[in-house]
């Protein structure tokens with residue numbers, strides 16, 4: 001198999017001192033190309049992850065990898081100094097190349113990196129039980145907390161303006177205006193919904209620029225499928241997918257957790273009647289998150305937790321809508337109207353959050 005040949009060739013570039021045995025693609029994940037690779041190392045089978053960085057999304061691989069090296073090293077040494085057991089499953093470990101670079105660029109200009117494979121852990125596309133939502137909140141809360149004292153300069157912004165909801169909104173407005181693919185007609189209701197929600201666009205941006213909430217180090221892709229859970233106990237081990245870790249607001253992370261863990265459906269569910277913000281899931285998520293962040297989370301940040309769910313779900317919704325209108329250039333589509341379907345799911349969830357927002361915030365305040 002061609003890919004296997006390529007991975008085999010690649011494998012000799014990293015500081016992995018084993019004999020390549022075989023490789024399988026990892027099914028979960030939408031942005032990068034991820035493989036599980038098995039080596040014979042000193043007579044025993046050892047696995048690593050080889051992953052091709054998506055350079056059309058992350059245009060500056062050096063900046064991405066510089067961040068990832070700093071983050072993973074910091075987390076690991078912190079856990080080690082706390083004498084935490086099982087550190088190599090609780091901190092993602094980058095295996096450098098034999099030239100001591102954080103990634104390898106092959107002659108096709110592809111950027112590949114290697115990670116220690118986290119054994120006996122699994123990821124799921126969606127959270128099924130409140131217990132899992134609790135673990136998700138705890139995982140990303142712990143991650144933020146571990147990075148709250150990262151020394152050195154500000155992290156690189158791996159995707160500029162990633163958080164700028166206003167900019168996303170403006171991009172949507174021009175996509176509607178241009179309507180290059182003649183798709184606006186089929187998304188009339190969604191466009192109306194999006195435009196009507198303009199007042200929420202600047203709320204967190206303003207709170208930040210007024211100094212009400214601080215910039216911190218955030219994960220920025222807090223989907224449940226980025227949480228590694230121990231197969232036996234179901235407890236969170238660590239979070240993966242660190243390409244988007246950069247300076248941000250904790251609310252963006254929490255909001256995306258609400259979006260991805262509280263609805264029983266996938267983000268492209270066609271049956272909208274199934275799309276719903278489930279209160280028990282939210283409560284567990286919020287509890288896990290607040291418990292893990294109590295050392296630093298401020299009252300002001302806490303006061304936006306419920307709102308953040310709505311805002312982030314809305315923001316992703318308008319990104320799907322924009323991509324649909326612009327001809328599906330960012331999100332990989334697997335069927336016609338896929339991005340429009342994704343947008344509809346998000347907007348349905350926004351409505352469901354709106355109906356329950358007061359109750360959600362009351363719960364947060366009670367913790």
Ligand SMILES: Nc1ncnc2c1ncn2[C@@H]1O[C@H](COP(=O)(O)OP(=O)(O)O)[C@@H](O)[C@H]1O
Nearest residue numbers: 028029030031032115116117118123225240241
């Ligand atoms: N170090 C690792 N050990 C075990 N599995 C991993 C590891 N890193 C990633 N994975 C698996 O691969 C999936 C995709 O990786 P991820 O970094 O999230 O890529 P993407 O950006 O494509 O989502 C993860 O959801 C997880 O299941």
Ligand SMILES: [Mg+2]
Nearest residue numbers: 029225226241
């Ligand atoms: Mg991922």
